[in-house]
Amino acid sequence: MTKDNRSKWILYSIFTFLFLLFIASFFLEFGVNQSIEPGKLIYSSDGKVLRPPLPSSLEHPLGTDKNGNDLLTKLIIGFKYTFIISIVVTFIRMLIGIFFSLSVLYFLRPLKAYIESLLTPFLYVPAFILFFLLASEEEIIINKYGSHFFTFYQVLIIVLIGTPPLIELLIKEFELLLNKDYVIASRLLGASKLHISIRQIFPVFKQRFYIVFLQQTIATIILLTHLGVFQVFIGGKAKGGIIGEEDDRFLSQSGEWGGMIGQSIFDMIHFPWLLIYPACAVVGLILLLNIIIKRLDRNQR
Amino acid sequence: MLIKRFSVYILNLSIKIVLLLISVSSITSLRSLVYLNNNGGFSSSDFGFFPLNFLKTVYKTFTHLFSLYDSTFFYLGQEYAVFPYIIDTYIYTMVVLFSAFVLTILVSFLFSYAFLFFSKRFKRLFKSLLLLIDSIPDIIIILGSQLLVIQLYQATGFKLLRLYGFGSHVYLLPIICLSFVPIVMVIKIMIKIFEEEMEEQYVEFAIAKGLSQTTVILRHVIRNVMKSLYSHIGLIYWYMLSSLFIIEFLFQMQGFTPLLYRVSDSSLTSVAIIMILIPFGLLKAASFRFYERSVLND
Numbered sequence: 001m002t003k004d005n006r007s008k009w010i011l012y013s014i015f016t017f018l019f020l021l022f023i024a025s026f027f028l029e030f031g032v033n034q035s036i037e038p039g040k041l042i043y044s045s046d047g048k049v050l051r052p053p054l055p056s057s058l059e060h061p062l063g064t065d066k067n068g069n070d071l072l073t074k075l076i077i078g079f080k081y082t083f084i085i086s087i088v089v090t091f092i093r094m095l096i097g098i099f100f101s102l103s104v105l106y107f108l109r110p111l112k113a114y115i116e117s118l119l120t121p122f123l124y125v126p127a128f129i130l131f132f133l134l135a136s137e138e139e140i141i142i143n144k145y146g147s148h149f150f151t152f153y154q155v156l157i158i159v160l161i162g163t164p165p166l167i168e169l170l171i172k173e174f175e176l177l178l179n180k181d182y183v184i185a186s187r188l189l190g191a192s193k194l195h196i197s198i199r200q201i202f203p204v205f206k207q208r209f210y211i212v213f214l215q216q217t218i219a220t221i222i223l224l225t226h227l228g229v230f231q232v233f234i235g236g237k238a239k240g241g242i243i244g245e246e247d248d249r250f251l252s253q254s255g256e257w258g259g260m261i262g263q264s265i266f267d268m269i270h271f272p273w274l275l276i277y278p279a280c281a282v283v284g285l286i287l288l289l290n291i292i293i294k295r296l297d298r299n300q301r
Numbered sequence: 302m303l304i305k306r307f308s309v310y311i312l313n314l315s316i317k318i319v320l321l322l323i324s325v326s327s328i329t330s331l332r333s334l335v336y337l338n339n340n341g342g343f344s345s346s347d348f349g350f351f352p353l354n355f356l357k358t359v360y361k362t363f364t365h366l367f368s369l370y371d372s373t374f375f376y377l378g379q380e381y382a383v384f385p386y387i388i389d390t391y392i393y394t395m396v397v398l399f400s401a402f403v404l405t406i407l408v409s410f411l412f413s414y415a416f417l418f419f420s421k422r423f424k425r426l427f428k429s430l431l432l433l434i435d436s437i438p439d440i441i442i443i444l445g446s447q448l449l450v451i452q453l454y455q456a457t458g459f460k461l462l463r464l465y466g467f468g469s470h471v472y473l474l475p476i477i478c479l480s481f482v483p484i485v486m487v488i489k490i491m492i493k494i495f496e497e498e499m500e501e502q503y504v505e506f507a508i509a510k511g512l513s514q515t516t517v518i519l520r521h522v523i524r525n526v527m528k529s530l531y532s533h534i535g536l537i538y539w540y541m542l543s544s545l546f547i548i549e550f551l552f553q554m555q556g557f558t559p560l561l562y563r564v565s566d567s568s569l570t571s572v573a574i575i576m577i578l579i580p581f582g583l584l585k586a587a588s589f590r591f592y593e594r595s596v597l598n599d
Contacts, residue, residue, distance in 0.1 A: 114317070117320050117324075118320050118323075118324050119324075121324045121325050121574060122324070125328060125574055126542060128543075128546070129546070129562050130331065133331045133332045133562075134332065134334075134335060137348075140336070140347065144347075229547055229551070261441075261444075265444060265551070269448075272448060276448075279441045279444070283436055283438070286438065287432070287436035290432055291432070
């Protein structure tokens with residue numbers, strides 16, 4: 001009993017933490033009036049000019065980024081983009097995945113082996129290669145349809161490239177369920193396919209659903225960091241440096257965490273905190289999600 | 302009868318191979334589904350949805366697959382002949398990949414073997430440590446190890462390992478980075494299988510008979526663990542593959558993987574994808590054979 005309570009308590013505190021962070025993220029970007037330009041040049045006590053990025057200090061606990069913004073504020077603001085993108089992507093993926101895997105199992109059973117060999121390369125080619133093929137040339141898209149459409153397009157591509165592996169996974173899961181005795185009995189008694197899915201498959205699958213959902217969310221977050229390393233930022237690129245002095249380096253426009261890691265890999269040697277803190281943030285987020293998965297998995301058994 | 306069965310088998314296999322080739326060609330031609338390339342240059346001229354253009358490119362890629370061996374390609378502004386380049390880099394990449402694979406299996410086996418002898422409290426500690434390490438994405442491990450080597454070099458002037466490729470081949474650090482995350486993954490899987498296996502009746506019986514625990518594990522349990530592990534090999538290989546791309550990029554190695562995303566020749570990319578899938582196919586076939594034989598022996 002007490003163990004059960006502790007498990008629940010941990011789950012609720014994680015949810016509350018994520019929710020508060022989410023609210024804070026919106027509040028910091030849209031609630032606080034940010035008319036004050038961040039200080040660009042700071043003079044130290046002996047008259048030297050300090051240029052951003054600055055290492056951590058009392059005023060800026062995590063230091064500042066290249067444009068002189070507080071890194072902690074930046075991280076909290078970026079959280080909502082990472083979170084929303086990964087949750088939305090995962091949700092759409094799950095919907096498509098469930099729909100397709102069930103229709104393959106119900107209607108295309110004889111073709112299943114061929115469909116699987118058609119899907120195989122999609123499973124083993126890393127996802128960001130597909131992303132490169134489909135959305136690498138940004139200027140053309142932005143020029144033609146604008147940057148909002150571009151962001152939408154990037155998210156759409158992320159959804160699509162992750163679906164084939166998910167379909168494969170779900171086909172396996174559903175096949176196990178469909179071969180259970182009670183489902184076969186129900187089919188023999190004349191239950192329709194819709195009835196079987198709603199009454200027999202989904203109630204059993206519900207627990208697994210949350211776990212698969214969270215695992216997919218983690219995979220999406222990792223994909224975002226992979227894309228960031230190759231300098232692909234969701235939401236487009238922004239000019240880097242204080243006065244745009246570095247023409248060939250770009251920053252992530254949205255400041256989502258994967259992009260923040262990616263944009264600072266070239267500054268690793270000179271300004272390591274630009275890389276370390278976003279990296280810690282990503283690890284922390286994934287750790288929280290992993291803890292939730294573990295608790296759910298334990299409850300299930 | 303036999304001939305008929307054999308011909309059906311061959312027909313089935315060739316349908317599958319052709320489907321695979323078409324699938325790979327269509328993956329590498331995906332660019333032409335959304336980008337229109339009129340001027341024949343590197344950059345595209347229009348963005349939209351072009352299914353006809355896509356089908357044409359798939360056909361072109363597919364037919365060009367068979368005349369690839371004497372052509373050349375451009376990579377980072379330089380022209381290379383396809384043949385020596387593709388083989389050289391392939392061997393280098395595969396050496397790195399397979400050393401990492403072997404390292405993963407060995408190290409994770411040692412750890413999970415030692416795990417069996419831990420005390421109960423230490424087991425729980427070890428498991429939560431695994432959960433923590435499991436949450437670190439591969440990129441952060443790679444960047445972190447690079448940062449560590451650089452800081453060490455700056456602090457002591459001691460050059461521990463070679464960091465960047467730049468033409469010559471680096472091995473040690475990429476192999477370690479490549480196997481780090483899979484090691485954690487495999488340890489987790491192995492511990493689970495070991496724990497399930499140790500509760501089987503034959504283990505109890507063997508111990509009751511007076512065999513020592515070491516003998517039981519080395520003689521009897523390992524076989525069954527290996528058999529269960531074979532079904533996870535695909536996942537491990539896939540995971541290593543996707544880290545490999547990032548490692549070759551971040552360590553600036555002269556490897557094989559840039560051929561998959563930095564080259565505009567879609568036929569070459571298709572061949573590269575097939576080549577990188579071949580070891581995986583062999584592994585899968587080998588594990589299937591192994592599985593079949595062990596089932597037959599039983």
